[in-house]
Amino acid sequence: xxxxxxxxxxxxxxxxxxxxxxxxxxxxxxxxxxxxxxxxxxxxxxxxxxxxxxxxxxxxxxxxxxxxxxxxxxxxxxxxxxxxxxxxxxxxxxxxxxxxxxxxxxxxxxxxxxxxxxxxxxxxxxxxxxxxxxxxxxxxxxxxxxxxxxxxxxxxxxxxxxxxxxxxxxxxxxxxxxxxxxxxxxxxxxxxxxxxxxxxxxxxxxxxxxxxxxxxxxxxxxxxxxxxxxxxxxxxxxxxxxxxxxxxxxxxxxxxxxxxxxxxxxxxxxxxxxxxxxxxxxxxxxxxxxxxxxxxxxxxxxxxxxxxxxxxxxxxxxxxxxxxxxxxxxxxxxxxxxxxxxxxxxxxxxxxxxxxxxxxxxxxxxxxxxxxxxxxxxxxxxxxxxxxxxxxxxxxxxxxxxxxxxxxxxxxxxxxxxxxxxxxxx
Amino acid sequence: xxxxxxxxxxxxxxxxxxxxxxxxxxxxxxxxxxxxxxxxxxxxxxxxxxxxxxxxxxxxxxxxxxxxxxxxxxxxxxxxxxxxxxxxxxxxxxxxxxxxxxxxxxxxxxxxxxxxxxxxxxxxxxxxxxxxxxxxxxxxxxxxxxxxxxxxxxxxxxxxxxxxxxxxxxxxxxxxxxxxxxxxxxxxxxxxxxxxxxxxxxxxxxxxxxxxxxxxxxxxxxxxxxxxxxxxxxxxxxxxxxxxxxxxxxxxxxxxxxxxxxxxxxxxxxxxxxxxxxxxxxxxxxxxxxxxxxxxxxxxxxxxxxxxxxxxxxxxxxxxxxxxxxxxxxxxxxxxxxxxxxxxxxxxxxxxxxxxxxxxxxxxxxxxxxxxxxxxxxxxxxxxxxxxxxxxxxxxxxxxxxxxxxxxxxxxxxxxxxxxxxxxxx
Numbered sequence: 001x002x003x004x005x006x007x008x009x010x011x012x013x014x015x016x017x018x019x020x021x022x023x024x025x026x027x028x029x030x031x032x033x034x035x036x037x038x039x040x041x042x043x044x045x046x047x048x049x050x051x052x053x054x055x056x057x058x059x060x061x062x063x064x065x066x067x068x069x070x071x072x073x074x075x076x077x078x079x080x081x082x083x084x085x086x087x088x089x090x091x092x093x094x095x096x097x098x099x100x101x102x103x104x105x106x107x108x109x110x111x112x113x114x115x116x117x118x119x120x121x122x123x124x125x126x127x128x129x130x131x132x133x134x135x136x137x138x139x140x141x142x143x144x145x146x147x148x149x150x151x152x153x154x155x156x157x158x159x160x161x162x163x164x165x166x167x168x169x170x171x172x173x174x175x176x177x178x179x180x181x182x183x184x185x186x187x188x189x190x191x192x193x194x195x196x197x198x199x200x201x202x203x204x205x206x207x208x209x210x211x212x213x214x215x216x217x218x219x220x221x222x223x224x225x226x227x228x229x230x231x232x233x234x235x236x237x238x239x240x241x242x243x244x245x246x247x248x249x250x251x252x253x254x255x256x257x258x259x260x261x262x263x264x265x266x267x268x269x270x271x272x273x274x275x276x277x278x279x280x281x282x283x284x285x286x287x288x289x290x291x292x293x294x295x296x297x298x299x300x301x302x303x304x305x306x307x308x309x310x311x312x313x314x315x316x317x318x319x320x321x322x323x324x325x326x327x328x329x330x331x332x333x334x335x336x337x338x339x340x341x342x343x344x345x346x347x348x349x350x351x352x353x354x355x356x357x358x359x360x361x362x363x364x365x366x367x368x369x370x371x372x373x374x375x376x377x378x379x380x381x382x383x384x385x386x387x388x389x390x391x392x393x394x395x396x397x398x399x400x401x402x403x404x405x406x407x408x409x410x411x412x413x414x415x416x417x418x419x420x421x422x423x424x425x426x
Numbered sequence: 427x428x429x430x431x432x433x434x435x436x437x438x439x440x441x442x443x444x445x446x447x448x449x450x451x452x453x454x455x456x457x458x459x460x461x462x463x464x465x466x467x468x469x470x471x472x473x474x475x476x477x478x479x480x481x482x483x484x485x486x487x488x489x490x491x492x493x494x495x496x497x498x499x500x501x502x503x504x505x506x507x508x509x510x511x512x513x514x515x516x517x518x519x520x521x522x523x524x525x526x527x528x529x530x531x532x533x534x535x536x537x538x539x540x541x542x543x544x545x546x547x548x549x550x551x552x553x554x555x556x557x558x559x560x561x562x563x564x565x566x567x568x569x570x571x572x573x574x575x576x577x578x579x580x581x582x583x584x585x586x587x588x589x590x591x592x593x594x595x596x597x598x599x600x601x602x603x604x605x606x607x608x609x610x611x612x613x614x615x616x617x618x619x620x621x622x623x624x625x626x627x628x629x630x631x632x633x634x635x636x637x638x639x640x641x642x643x644x645x646x647x648x649x650x651x652x653x654x655x656x657x658x659x660x661x662x663x664x665x666x667x668x669x670x671x672x673x674x675x676x677x678x679x680x681x682x683x684x685x686x687x688x689x690x691x692x693x694x695x696x697x698x699x700x701x702x703x704x705x706x707x708x709x710x711x712x713x714x715x716x717x718x719x720x721x722x723x724x725x726x727x728x729x730x731x732x733x734x735x736x737x738x739x740x741x742x743x744x745x746x747x748x749x750x751x752x753x754x755x756x757x758x759x760x761x762x763x764x765x766x767x768x769x770x771x772x773x774x775x776x777x778x779x780x781x782x783x784x785x786x787x788x789x790x791x792x793x794x795x796x797x798x799x800x801x802x803x804x805x806x807x808x809x810x811x812x813x814x815x816x817x818x819x820x821x822x823x824x825x826x827x828x829x830x831x832x833x834x835x836x837x838x839x840x841x842x843x844x845x846x847x848x849x850x851x852x
Contacts, residue, residue: 043575043847060488062844069623070845079625082579101580138848149469153508154527197495199505398835405831409824418488419496421469421508422564 010035013339014095014109016085017275018045018068020325021115021308021332023395026078028336032343036078037107039097043067043082045395046138049325050403052178054141055267056185057149057193058410060418061138063402066395081107088112088280090302111304111339114277114291115332118310118323121273121288128249132173132266135182144267146421148186151265152194153421155201168206169263171254173246174270175212176220177361180229182269183210184364187236192414208238209263211256213245213270218361218369220322225369228378232363246270272323274311281305286313286320295351297335306335314352321354325393330354360386365411436461439765440521440535442511443701444471444494446751447541447734447758449821452504454762458769462504463533465523469493469508471821472564475751476829478604480567481693482611483575483619484836486844487564489828492821507533514538514706516728537730537765540703540717541758544736544749547699547714554675558597558692561604570693572847574612577691578620579847581627594632595689597680599672600696601638602646603787606655608695609636610790613662618840634664635689637682639671639696644787644795646748651795654804658789672696698749700737707731712739712746721777723761732761740778747780751819756780786812791837 011034015022018040029036044065053059072078083097086104095107120134133144148170155167170186172179186208194203210217210233216226217233217240233240241256248255253262278285283299284292290313291299297312299305309328314321321327334352341349358372362383370382377385387407394400409415437460441448444466455462470491479485498504509523512530521533546560559570574596581593596612598605612634620629636643636659642652643659643666659666667682674681679688704711709725710718716739717725723738725731735754740747747753760778767775784798788809796808803811813833820826835841 043579043845060486061848062486062846065846067623067845069620070841073622080623081583082576083583099580099583100576101584105583138846142848150508150526153469154525157507157509157525157529157531158527194495196499197493197506398839398841401831401835405827409827413824415496415824419469419493420488420491420564422487422568 011110011343012037012108013111013113014039014107015113015115016040016095017113017115017117017309018042018071018080019048019115019117019309019328021328021335022113023068023071024329024332025113025115025306025308025336025339026072026075028333029340030075030077032077032340034077034110034343036075037081037109038068038072038078039081039083039085039095039107040068041082041084042137043069044138045071047390047394047399048136049390049393051135051138051141052182052185054138054418055135055144055148056182056189057145057419058185059403059406061142063399063406063418064394065138066399071395085116085280088114088305090281090299090305093304111306111342113306113308113332113335113339114280114311115308115328116275116277116311117328118272118274120268121271122268123271125249128268131251132171132249132254132268134268135178136272142422145419147265148189149419149421152190152198152201152203152206154264156198157200164201165207166252166262167264168201168203169209169261170206170265170267171209171211171261171263172267172269173211173249173254174268175210175214175217175240175242176269177218179210179212179267179269180217180233181362182267183208183233183238184236184362184367187233187238188364191236193419209261210238210240211244211246211254212240212242215243217242221359221361221369221371222376225371225376225378229361229363229369232367232378236364272310277307277311281307290320296338296349297331297352306338308332308335314354316354324359326357327354329393360389362386437536437769438463438534439537439539440465440533441539441541442466442521443539443541443543443735444468444497444506445474445541445543445735445754447754447761448539449494449497450755450758451539451541451732451734451762451765452498452501454759455766456501456503458503458766460503460536460769462501463507463535464494464498464504465507465509465511465521465533466494467508467510468563469495470564471497473816473820473825474562475816475819477561477564477567478608478611480564480844481561481570481574482608482615483571483845484611485829485832487568489825489832489844490820491564492825497821511542511706514540514731516707516709516725516731519730537732537768539732539734539758539761539765540706540737541734541754542701542703542737543754544698544700546694547697548694549697551675554694557677558599558675558680558694560694561608562698568848571845573691574615575845575847578616578624578627578629578632580690582624583626590627591633592678592688593690594627594629595635595687595691596632597635597637597687597689597692599637599675599680599692599694601636601640601643601666601668602695603644605636605638605693605695606643606659607788608693609634609659609664610662610788610793613659613664614790617662619845635687636664636666637670637672637680638666638668641669643668647785647787647795647797648802651797651802651804655787655789655795658793658804662790698736703733703737707733716746722764722775723757723778732764734758734761740780742780750785752783753780755819786815788812
């Protein structure tokens, strides 16, 4: 980073995380006379709302990921650094990073944006992770994809009927959007894509269980939409068990209030925990670890440090903002604009206000639920709206083109597009 | 595999390997009243001639791989088994396999087709593999892709100029088709795709060295075409060193007749060795380990066991057949037809005859060389022919569609399509 020292007279804005919030902030600063440094530990921006489609073999990893460098290639004031963050010194305005070369490096900043997202959380039971992987990064998705496809492979050559049934049982723990969308996608994988490909098993007989601790699926939606989603899931042959907290997860089984259920494939979609930004900054956090931020998304006491998206706890009159892409995107844009105004010595911006575009979840082909203000929609029209919005929000034209063509292909052929099991050690 | 015992009155033809030869044999047997069992240790057929494009970030892994199950879904007499072969008992006509469940299993056969291909070979220096990976499977390609892209990432944050130069030096050992095609592809990656994305380095200055022991590149082509290819490589900025055997390969360096060259990325494209079929069968092999086969591709003494493609040594009047896709494909079709004729008690087929459709190699955009009989072509027309033939030979419509659209995209935008670094441990 020595090469940059010559330009050190420019203010430096460091953005940690190339997700929705980080990229939105960087883009809002495109005309700033400043040095924008985007730090991420992967080389790609990931469109997480479609990650479950990689895990269930519809989309390929590259369809929903864009190199961060490519997204920012034309933004000449932006530099991208592949590195892990190790800590922040908010007083001295420096960030400690760990480069892939193994070297450590300290980056000073004038403003800092932390938008490092969340990982899935096992609520203190990290031992579950071995048996029930979660879904947050691309590598999670390809590993779940291999697990799901391999379950059918193992069943095909399994002589014992009881074991074959266990191999063909898939459990999703947590009926939020990810759990529901994956259950629907696995139901269609077995029903259409894999249907004619096996000789000793009937993939359509695979059992899919969706387990939820709270009383209904998709609890963030209105009750009538939860009910519609439940009916649709049942129509696809998904067994739904609500009000059923998981007492234990082990190798090839879960325990539900006394009953033990055998399943070869268990996937954890039950909760998230934020990145450790509160620890880096040594500031106040909520119970799950999110940094409590001010109405302008800054950290109390540090007006030049912002925490956004899933890592932030942003209080509104009616509770904190949810950990969804729209919140991250809007906070990113807001923080970028705020920093830009300050650089130009323009009057201060008002507090961040979230505009709720609504909520959507998709359950298999041709069916989604949609809620926006008082509007509640379910079925084909909601599904079209879902597809349209997801295409529109993809990071670049190439991803849009790839996802659109792949969806069109899958829609008409009923064939999932990306069904590789790639394991270096096979 | 118990489920199959009821049909054990049908003759069973076991095909090991779902590559060009294995799939071609299976398809020729589509109308046979027989049980066809295709055994492979991966779940996909791989279109190897385009694998270098995955390694150099143009195509995504899924673009050139199809699930073997999908390819054979409509062929009701074919069963696909994901397993590793551990040995063959040719006298008792059984095959020992290792299932992914960890179980071992013995499969009996009436006819056996072994088409298990080749791996890259370090000519006895297996210690080189750590420093100079080779390219044969999808996992090799994604790992080389990560290595190449990461070299630019490391250089971007490297303060020391000498080390930066080393990080931006790429060496390809072996100037056969794979080495030449990769050198051209890396040259274009740095020249177009990565051009505007870095701030501290100029990717176009990356040094690409192609090293070859023999006196010319693409030695299997006519000398005039070798010369054309060499000129094109030089025009793309590739340094070519022919007549220069590699004396040693170490971490970040190679030794060439006394001179030591530093390079962070070294890729081995210098040779292949066949799968261990000769050991499984305990039969005569040539020096590299290929099974010497009869004029009908069968193993001497075992008329019902066939060895095809890269694993076979097939003598013609002018030396053995080369290890190329066309040989594998034609031998696969021949063996399938031969077995089918026998099942129908038709008169015996004549010996296998290879029809040489010619040879092609591509060097960057708009340039290929092509040789067929007395015809020698280089330039744009050869490149169009190359693209056409490669699209036509892809295993299924979906792959054709994906590769075609991706190539069109890349051609017009000059942007490589698949540039992910996915490492579970980052």
